[in-house]
Structures are given as C-alpha cells and as structure tokens.
Amino acid sequence: MNELEKMVLNEGSVLDNGVLKVDHFINHQVDPTLMEEIAKDFASVFQNKGITKVLTIESSGIAPALMTAKELNVPLIILKKQPSKVLYQDLFQTVVSSFTKETSYELTMAKNLLTEEDHVLIIDDFLAYGEAAAGAVRLIHMSHATVAGAGILIEKTFQGGRDKLKELGVMVYSQVRIEKMEKGNIVLAKERI
Amino acid sequence: MNELEKMVLNEGSVLDNGVLKVDHFINHQVDPTLMEEIAKDFASVFQNKGITKVLTIESSGIAPALMTAKELNVPLIILKKQPSKVLYQDLFQTVVSSFTKETSYELTMAKNLLTEEDHVLIIDDFLAYGEAAAGAVRLIHMSHATVAGAGILIEKTFQGGRDKLKELGVMVYSQVRIEKMEKGNIVLAKERI
Numbered sequence: 001m002n003e004l005e006k007m008v009l010n011e012g013s014v015l016d017n018g019v020l021k022v023d024h025f026i027n028h029q030v031d032p033t034l035m036e037e038i039a040k041d042f043a044s045v046f047q048n049k050g051i052t053k054v055l056t057i058e059s060s061g062i063a064p065a066l067m068t069a070k071e072l073n074v075p076l077i078i079l080k081k082q083p084s085k086v087l088y089q090d091l092f093q094t095v096v097s098s099f100t101k102e103t104s105y106e107l108t109m110a111k112n113l114l115t116e117e118d119h120v121l122i123i124d125d126f127l128a129y130g131e132a133a134a135g136a137v138r139l140i141h142m143s144h145a146t147v148a149g150a151g152i153l154i155e156k157t158f159q160g161g162r163d164k165l166k167e168l169g170v171m172v173y174s175q176v177r178i179e180k181m182e183k184g185n186i187v188l189a190k191e192r193i
Numbered sequence: 194m195n196e197l198e199k200m201v202l203n204e205g206s207v208l209d210n211g212v213l214k215v216d217h218f219i220n221h222q223v224d225p226t227l228m229e230e231i232a233k234d235f236a237s238v239f240q241n242k243g244i245t246k247v248l249t250i251e252s253s254g255i256a257p258a259l260m261t262a263k264e265l266n267v268p269l270i271i272l273k274k275q276p277s278k279v280l281y282q283d284l285f286q287t288v289v290s291s292f293t294k295e296t297s298y299e300l301t302m303a304k305n306l307l308t309e310e311d312h313v314l315i316i317d318d319f320l321a322y323g324e325a326a327a328g329a330v331r332l333i334h335m336s337h338a339t340v341a342g343a344g345i346l347i348e349k350t351f352q353g354g355r356d357k358l359k360e361l362g363v364m365v366y367s368q369v370r371i372e373k374m375e376k377g378n379i380v381l382a383k384e385r386i
Contacts, residue, residue, distance in 0.1 A: 028270065
C-alpha cells in the first residue's frame with residue numbers, strides 16, 4: 001500500500017452527499033513532502049514517455065502537477081476554467097460539463113503553448129467521470145500535440161472516467177483506486193493500474 | 194536585478210486594458226525551476242520568523258507557495274474563493290471585493306486548520322490593491338494565529354496594497370516592485386522592500 005492509499009483510508013472521509021473529503025492533505029491543506037513523493041512515483045511511471053510538458057486543470061491539481069513537472073524537469077501548463085480577461089485572444093476552448101457540480105465551464109489554453117512536437121502528461125487530483133480530463137485531451141489534440149498519459153491521485157473506478165480516456169487513446173495511471181465508498185467506508189480496488 | 198525582475202522586464206507585457214500579462218512564466222505556464230528560486234528567496238527572507246504554515250489564495254499563488262512551504266518544511270493552506278460543497282461547515286468566511294475584476298467573492302478557510310500557536314506566511318503572485326491579501330489576514334486573525342508576513346512575486350506599488358497590509362500590521366516583501374506601467378513600458382521601483 002502506498003503513502004497516498006494509507007492517507008485516503010486513514011484520513012479521508014465520505015460525506016452524506018457522497019463526496020470524498022480529502023481537504024486536509026490534498027485540497028485545502030497540502031503536505032509538500034507528500035506531493036513530492038506522489039510526483040516521484042508519477043515521474044518513475046512516465047519517465048520513458050518523452051514528456052516535454054506537464055498539464056493540469058486549476059486548482060487542486062496544481063500542487064502535485066508542479067512537483068511532477070519539477071521531477072521531470074519540464075514546464076507546467078495550468079488550464080483555466082473560464083476565459084480570463086488576460087487570455088482573451090489566441091485561445092483553444094472547449095466546454096466541460098461537471099457531473100459532480102452540475103455545471104459546465106469553458107476550459108481554455110493559449111494556442112502558442114504546445115506544438116506538435118510536445119508529449120504532454122496530464123496530472124489531476126481526481127478522476128471520476130473523466131469530463132475535465134477529456135476536455136484537457138481535446139485541447140491538447142487541438143494543438144496537434146501528443147497525450148503521453150494521465151496521472152491521477154485518486155480514481156473512483158465506478159464512475160467510468162478511465163474508459164472515457166481509454167476511448168480517446170489515453171493511458172491512465174492512478175495512485176489510489178476506489179471501487180466503492182459510502183459513509184464511513186472506503187474500499188480500494190485490488191488492481192493498481 | 195533578480196531572476197523574476199528580468200523575466201518581468203523581458204517577457205512581461207502590458208495589455209491595452211492595463212493588465213500585466215505574465216502568463217507564460219507565472220499564471221498559465223509555470224517554470225518549476227523559477228518557482229524554486231523564488232521560494233528559496235522567500236525562505237531566506239522569512240527564515241527567522243518561526244513560520245509554521247504557508248498560506249495562499251487559489252489559484253495563481255499555489256505554485257510559488259507550495260515551493261516555499263517545501264523550502265520551509267511546513268504545510269501549505271490554500272484558501273478557496275467560494276464555499277465549496279465539501280467545506281460547508283466549520284468555516285471562517287470573509288468577503289473580498291476585487292477591483293481588477295469588478296466582482297466580489299467569499300474567501301473561506303476551515304476553522305480547524307490554524308491555532309493561536311501558528312505563525313503564518315502569506316504568499317501570493319500579485320499585490321495590487323491588497324484586497325485578497327487583507328481577506329487572508331482577516332481569516333488568519335479569526336483563527337487567533339499570527340501573520341508572520343506576506344511574500345509577493347509582483348507588487349504594483351501605485352495601487353496601495355502595501356499600505357493596506359501595513360495598517361493591518363503585516364510586513365510585505367516583494368520580489369518585483371512595479372511603480373509604473375503602460376503599453377510597452379514597465380518601470381521598476383528603485384527600492385526593493
């Protein structure tokens with residue numbers, strides 16, 4: 001069992017509305033040492049993929065993605081969830097529907113950040129239905145760059161995100177795979193990848 | 194001249210609407226090595242302040258704040274800009290008005306993250322009018338913790354944020370201080386701190 005699996009089982013909790021609460025070590029308070037360990041694991045898994053950029057979606061994915069970019073010695077791209085005033089031109093844009101929050105938003109990336117030479121590793125904190133990650137894949141494809149894979153901290157296997165990414169040709173590696181969760185009970189999947 | 198000052202002068206640009214565009218090395222694409230240098234500078238400035246936590250506001254401050262927390266070997270707290278579904282209880286909340294975006298939002302922090310023993314270093318990418326940083330100070334004070342200082346990447350000295358924080362008793366250290374900017378022209382302040 002890796003460090004993150006232990007943290008999720010020992011310190012994660014499932015709220016009444018079915019949300020997994022990992023605020024105190026991933027979202028709201030972040031342990032830099034844990035992020036560094038997570039990043040080293042991602043870097044070792046993806047080290048032979050010729051990664052030229054790491055990419056994440058604001059804001060909970062930024063901490064592990066930055067550390068992974070540091071380990072791989074490449075830049076980090078942070079996708080914005082809405083067109084900002086600063087990025088009003090030369091943008092790739094795609095709409096993402098969020099099942100969990102019952103909203104949709106525009107995911108955006110400047111057109112000049114990626115080229116067809118780039119091999120991009122997507123890093124995110126959660127993989128649920130895979131809507132956000134699929135949006136990131138669309139933006140990378142618009143740039144004619146290659147998606148080298150997706151590294152996920154916590155995957156909920158029962159929500160189908162992995163299959164959605166597989167259909168897009170993207171290999172997923174998750175550090176924690178949850179196959180079932182209900183109040184007071186989190187069950188990890190037996191298969192790691 | 195430090196590395197960040199060089200980057201701002203060489204690669205930053207001022208848009209028609211007066212916004213400083215630093216997307217390609219701070220906001221949208223991030224250089225982990227630059228972030229590490231920035232963090233080492235903050236760590237050396239604040240090393241004798243007994244810092245127990247670093248705190249930032251999502252999302253552009255996360256990268257430099259995480260690296261600073263790593264250098265100081267303390268946890269990072271990320272303040273959310275609106276009440277999230279997960280954090281619906283036991284929250285400190287304060288309203289922040291954003292001059293630049295002409296909106297206001299709720300800045301929130303879980304009540305159990307800080308105690309009166311904590312000495313908190315605020316890290317953020319920009320200091321303009323100081324509204325967001327002042328909101329962070331209010332949340333830290335609600336916890337009865339101590340604000341050890343504020344470390345800023347880029348300060349616009351002509352917008353008064355430093356004075357606002359000084360009134361709240363907070364010492365500000367900025368790596369880049371811009372005293373004037375207009376299209377095609379960025380002028381740094383002579384005084385560094």
